[in-house]
Amino acid sequence: MINKKKKYIGRLTLATAITSILFSGCGAAQKELAQTDRAFYEKISYQTVTVQSGSLTPQTTISLSAQGYTRFSYGATNTELTLEKVNVAVGDHVKKGDILVAFKSGEIQKKIEDYSGQISQNKLLAEHYRAIMKIDDTQDYSSDIAQLDKDTEVAQLYLDEAKEKLSRYQITASEDGTITAMNNSLLAGVFEPGSNLITEISGNGNYEADRPEGYDFNVGDVYTATASDIEFELKVKEVDDKKLVFEPVSDMSAVSDAQIFSMEVTRPAIENAVYVQKDAVHEKDGRYFVYTLDENGYRQAVWISVADQVGDYRIITEGLKSGDEVVLQ
Structure with missing residues (x-):
């Protein structure tokens, strides 16, 4: 009985020692924890504006x-043409039918010169025959004059056709307007067939x-x-x-x-209007409100009714009065 009691006391003493060691270790760890600083609570401050009253003049x-408004783009596709003259510059005002860019064609020009020369010769010869007949009534060139007149008429038709063909190659203004753009090649005295050469804006x-x-x-x-x-x-x-x-x-x-x-x-001035800066007014589900501050400085929403916006101000018809302070967004 005595030995068993000693063994029990020995085991209890050992357990107590181990427990003491464990708790002493935890206590040492707690003493090494870092200390942190905590920020004090800071109250939020708001910028406010004063509701005003007076006269406002709506302006927009x-x-x-x-x-x-019509845009016209002009170009030339005939590769046989030669640039003769550019008659306009960007910013120029033009009238309908004005020649903007003139071209020439060696082949057509030769026809024009030939037909013009033939017409002049025919007319001179016909006048010569008429002068002879006037001086000498025994001379009769009536048939020659008739043939010359007929040849002149035909030559005139060919001449008109050649001139009309050449005119179709000229760039002319479709309407009164303003030249707004020009291909750089024109400024260099050449042109690129098939490209846009000139742009006109017309109203x-x-x-x-x-x-x-x-x-x-x-x-x-x-x-x-x-x-x-x-x-x-x-x-x-x-x-x-x-x-x-x-x-x-x-x-x-x-x-x-x-x-x-x-x-x-x-618009006519609005007299005795109550108004506030537009950025102070908020909208939710079709209703309008502003924030005011209570006696402790905390925000509270106030429903308002509004009218027109005039510049940077919104007119208030209900919910505020002149002198009230509201929070600016």
Whole structure:
């Protein structure tokens, strides 16, 4: 009995020692843990703007372009032609039928010269016969004169045909317009058959624009438009629900039909309007709201009703009053 008790006490002492060692090891590991700094809570600050009241003048900018805008591309395919003269440059205004580029053909030109020479000789000889008959009434060249007149008529037909053929080879303006592009080969005095040599832009002389919603226009009203920093006056010619047509009042020779004009138009001033910067207004599911700040500086959404946007401002019809502070996005 005594030996068994000693063995039990010995085992208990060993277990206690091992447990003590294990716990002492854990304690040492806990003392070596790193210490980290924690940031203090910082309250978010918001930029706010003040709701204002007063007079606002709605204004918008519209763009005008030439009405009936058409582009014409001209070229030549006959390889027997020779470039004779280029009569225009980029930016030139041209009239319908103007010869833009003149060509010549040695073969056709020779026919023209031959027929022209024959006609001149026939006419001179016929006049000579008539002069003789006038001096000497015994001489009768009537049949010769008739034949010469007939030959002249035939030669004139051939001459007209040759000239018409040559004219078909010339590049002429299809409509009034402006030259906007030219092949570099023309500037060097040659041309590339089959390539586009000249581009013309044409309009009908009027200018059109999309009608801005909410703005009234009356036929006859005159507005100022700008193109390339030059101001021009245009008069309202036609008005419908979607389009505006203007006709020039100023001389438009300094601008191309391809240019775009800008025009600023205004509406009558809106008096006693309550408004705020547009970036402070938000929209969700067709409804509008702004953020205000409570007494603790936290955001809260406020539903509002809005009207037109005028420049950088949105007009408020309900939900805010002048002097209120709202959060700017």
